[in-house]
Amino acid sequence: MDKITLGAVNTEPGSSLNYKTGSWRTMKPVLTPENCIFCNMCWQYCPDSAIEPADPKEKKPIVIDYDYCKGCGICVQECLANKNVNLKDALAMVPEEK
Amino acid sequence: MASDELFVSGHRGCAGCGMATAVRMILQEAGPNTIVANATGCLEVMTTGYPETSWKVPWIHAAFENAGAVASGVDVALKKLGKRDGVNILAFAGDGGTFDIGFQALSGMLERGHNITYVVFDNEAYMNTGIQRCSSTPPYASTTTSPAGKVIPGKQGRKKPIANIVAAHDIAYTATATIAYHGDLKKKVRKALEVNREGKGPAFIHVFSPCPTGWRYPSEMTVELSRMAVETGIFVLWEQEGSDPRNRKISCPPKEKRKPVEEYFKLQGRFRHLLKMPDIIEQIQKEVDEKCENLMQ
Amino acid sequence: MGVKQVVKGNFATAVAAKLARVDVVPAYPITPSTLFPEQISQYVANGEMDAELLLTESEHSAMSAAIGASAAGARVATATASQGLKLMSEMLFIASGMRLPIVAAIGNRALSAPINIWADHSDTMAERDSGWLQFYAENNQASLDLMLMAFKIAEDHRVLLPAMVGLDAFVLTHTMEGVDVPLQEEVDEFLPPYEPVYTLDVNKPMTFGSFGTPAHYTEFKYAQWEAMERAREVIDEVFAQFEEKFGRKYEQVSEYRTDDADIIFITMGSVSGTARAAVDRLRERGIKAGVAKMVVFRPFPFERIREVASKAKVLAILDRAVSQGLSGPVFADISSALANVSDRPLLMDFIIGLGGRDITFKDFDDMAEKAQKALKDGKVEQEVNWVNLRTELLGGE
Numbered sequence: 001m002d003k004i005t006l007g008a009v010n011t012e013p014g015s016s017l018n019y020k021t022g023s024w025r026t027m028k029p030v031l032t033p034e035n036c037i038f039c040n041m042c043w044q045y046c047p048d049s050a051i052e053p054a055d056p057k058e059k060k061p062i063v064i065d066y067d068y069c070k071g072c073g074i075c076v077q078e079c080l081a082n083k084n085v086n087l088k089d090a091l092a093m094v095p096e097e098k
Numbered sequence: 099m100a101s102d103e104l105f106v107s108g109h110r111g112c113a114g115c116g117m118a119t120a121v122r123m124i125l126q127e128a129g130p131n132t133i134v135a136n137a138t139g140c141l142e143v144m145t146t147g148y149p150e151t152s153w154k155v156p157w158i159h160a161a162f163e164n165a166g167a168v169a170s171g172v173d174v175a176l177k178k179l180g181k182r183d184g185v186n187i188l189a190f191a192g193d194g195g196t197f198d199i200g201f202q203a204l205s206g207m208l209e210r211g212h213n214i215t216y217v218v219f220d221n222e223a224y225m226n227t228g229i230q231r232c233s234s235t236p237p238y239a240s241t242t243t244s245p246a247g248k249v250i251p252g253k254q255g256r257k258k259p260i261a262n263i264v265a266a267h268d269i270a271y272t273a274t275a276t277i278a279y280h281g282d283l284k285k286k287v288r289k290a291l292e293v294n295r296e297g298k299g300p301a302f303i304h305v306f307s308p309c310p311t312g313w314r315y316p317s318e319m320t321v322e323l324s325r326m327a328v329e330t331g332i333f334v335l336w337e338q339e340g341s342d343p344r345n346r347k348i349s350c351p352p353k354e355k356r357k358p359v360e361e362y363f364k365l366q367g368r369f370r371h372l373l374k375m376p377d378i379i380e381q382i383q384k385e386v387d388e389k390c391e392n393l394m395q
Numbered sequence: 396m397g398v399k400q401v402v403k404g405n406f407a408t409a410v411a412a413k414l415a416r417v418d419v420v421p422a423y424p425i426t427p428s429t430l431f432p433e434q435i436s437q438y439v440a441n442g443e444m445d446a447e448l449l450l451t452e453s454e455h456s457a458m459s460a461a462i463g464a465s466a467a468g469a470r471v472a473t474a475t476a477s478q479g480l481k482l483m484s485e486m487l488f489i490a491s492g493m494r495l496p497i498v499a500a501i502g503n504r505a506l507s508a509p510i511n512i513w514a515d516h517s518d519t520m521a522e523r524d525s526g527w528l529q530f531y532a533e534n535n536q537a538s539l540d541l542m543l544m545a546f547k548i549a550e551d552h553r554v555l556l557p558a559m560v561g562l563d564a565f566v567l568t569h570t571m572e573g574v575d576v577p578l579q580e581e582v583d584e585f586l587p588p589y590e591p592v593y594t595l596d597v598n599k600p601m602t603f604g605s606f607g608t609p610a611h612y613t614e615f616k617y618a619q620w621e622a623m624e625r626a627r628e629v630i631d632e633v634f635a636q637f638e639e640k641f642g643r644k645y646e647q648v649s650e651y652r653t654d655d656a657d658i659i660f661i662t663m664g665s666v667s668g669t670a671r672a673a674v675d676r677l678r679e680r681g682i683k684a685g686v687a688k689m690v691v692f693r694p695f696p697f698e699r700i701r702e703v704a705s706k707a708k709v710l711a712i713l714d715r716a717v718s719q720g721l722s723g724p725v726f727a728d729i730s731s732a733l734a735n736v737s738d739r740p741l742l743m744d745f746i747i748g749l750g751g752r753d754i755t756f757k758d759f760d761d762m763a764e765k766a767q768k769a770l771k772d773g774k775v776e777q778e779v780n781w782v783n784l785r786t787e788l789l790g791g792e
Binding site: 010050068071 | 113
Binding site for chain 2: 418419421445446447449450451452453455456457459460461462463464465466467468469471485486489493595596597599600601602603604605606607608611
């Protein structure tokens with residue numbers, strides 16, 4: 001156990017990474033990588049920084065970090081592949097298996 | 099996780115928190131040479147539970163009603179100590195900490211001309227204490243202190259036009275933004291910080307921040323609602339240099355493209371009671387249309 | 396040595412802030428402390444003081460800005476009084492909880508209602524639980540000296556707590572007295588620059604003002620408690636260093652003719668001089684009286700008060716404030732200091748000098764008379780006594 005600091009100053013920036021919010025999920029987004037069009041809307045809109053962005057140059061799709069994803073579903077809702085009727089869905093919500 | 103994030107994962111914001119997304123976007127634009135002075139509220143509570151913090155920029159919270167004053171103190175201290183150059187100072191507060199209890203400290207900060215960008219995250223009620231009405235709460239929204247009852251259908255009175263009031267302080271830059279229009283939001287953050295850097299004084303950004311918990315809608319609809327608020331004309335995106343509203347650049351959908359307000363209302367529990375009150379919806383629609391027409395003249 | 400000047404108390408605290416090379420002065424004027432920000436403004440406008448003056452729109456914002464500035468690493472001073480201190484009250488507790496050594500000069504003034512601008516200690520007494528060190532000046536020299544010492548004590552890494560120096564409204568704030576103003580080089584030798592432990596710095600980002608849960612909150616409060624306890628020895632050290640440097644002696648409690656005293660008056664602030672003269676008069680009449688002046692009220696000088704108590708048969712405690720429904724606050728604290736002392740004197744509380752009412756020799760005669768009666772009876776009939784109460788005014792509707 002770390003000692004408390006003077007005046008409750010927190011000297012470890014970004015230390016909330018120690019707390020995994022993934023356990024909050026009841027539903028989870030699942031990526032079909034081949035359908036990712038690298039638009040990165042999911043990355044842009046994720047409230048939890050739980051998406052590693054796609055690299056369009058390398059054709060590398062996004063990666064969901066389930067350690068932190070709370071399962072809000074914004075990524076699925078805002079996915080441009082999902083919104084485009086001519087494209088196959090890249091993201092879908094499925095029930096969380098516990 | 100993306101290692102360049104300055105607002106990191108692990109915070110306790112509700113799933114689908116619109117403000118968390120907005121904060122990420124703002125810090126992506128502001129970069130690491132930024133100090134944040136944060137009012138008490140959801141953002142402070144959900145990100146700094148000791149011994150953890152979601153912030154990777156220097157950050158200070160003191161109380162609810164004084165983000166503008168704390169930021170002012172940081173500003174002058176850094177100036178005196180010769181550490182001010184190249185540093186952005188952001189004041190973050192919710193609508194309670196801005197429209198209501200922190201209004202005086204905000205006004206003082208604006209009048210004194212500090213080179214600070216003040217951002218209000220407006221989720222239209224006191225969410226941190228459990229969804230109580232605020233002067234930011236829109237008419238007829240049901241909150242725990244303006245419940246939709248048998249006699250009174252939700253909040254009475256108007257939404258305080260905070261950005262207009264701020265702009266009337268004759269500050270260099272005032273803007274409204276929301277997360278759906280992320281490019282627009284980031285551009286406005288960039289402009290605000292530029293104004294500060296050029297020593298032109300304070301800038302203010304009113305960020306519309308949907309709240310799934312307080313507005314009672316499914317969490318995936320946060321971005322969509324922030325878009326619909328703009329598409330219906332309920333929340334108008336604009337920016338303005340100086341105090342003259344004639345310099346205001348407005349992006350409001352024209353009448354024929356404007357979505358009916360009912361579409362926005364029917365997605366949210368806080369407005370559900372209105373669906374049985376067509377007269378009120380009609381009245382709100384008329385007011386929104388009038389507001390938009392006036393703005394676009 | 397310094398330069399002799401005839402100045403007001405507010406000038407003394409302002410010149411102390413200047414000599415302390417304060418970086419930031421956030422302030423909002425209020426009677427009777429207004430001269431402080433005015434004087435600092437003058438210094439800054441004339442280029443005599445290299446400080447950032449931040450004229451906020453309220454006292455609440457002044458203390459909020461002080462917190463922001465102190466967290467950024469600046470040495471910060473302000474001044475206020477009465478309602479202004481009350482408006483700051485929320486932020487006082489936050490400043491001490493965040494361990495920011497801000498120094499404030501308080502022109503001790505009565506609290507509303509009814510509104511009153513004159514001297515008493517209601518304002519600072521109501522903040523005795525705020526976690527600030529509290530010093531009370533008897534005269535303008537002490538106002539200056541205590542202000543200078545307050546920085547050194549507050550900023551000591553064993554302490555790191557904010558400090559307030561009280562000087563009585565008008566009696567000190569606006570009264571001209573001869574004061575020895577130290578030279579800048581002397582003060583520079585006495586008071587090193589503030590070295591904060593943590594600062595808001597983009598090169599080393601930290602989070603200030605965290606949310607504390609039940610898992611840690613108690614320990615943060617205990618850490619503050621310990622700092623306040625350590626402040627006792629730091630105060631003695633700094634008082635000694637000050638005496639060595641400037642030749643003026645300060646003690647947490649200063650005694651006058653107490654060694655053989657039956658009755659010891661406990662005083663704070665400007666009334667202490669009157670008290671000493673009154674004691675001389677009482678002694679001429681054969682009444683063995685003395686005075687113990689409390690210079691430090693937080694941390695409460697338990698040991699010194701117990702020493703004083705051991706010399707007396709009656710402690711006549713002057714309270715320039717009242718805790719409604721209890722007693723005067725000084726009486727309450729002294730009672731607690733003596734709670735486990737078996738051979739303690741009789742304790743009598745005298746509520747006196749509220750809202751600027753003059754404290755006269757006659758008042759001391761009346762108090763001495765009551766104390767003598769208690770001494771003779773071996774018991775206190777009435778613990779809380781209102782001195783010079785105009786009973787003819789009471790009973791109206």
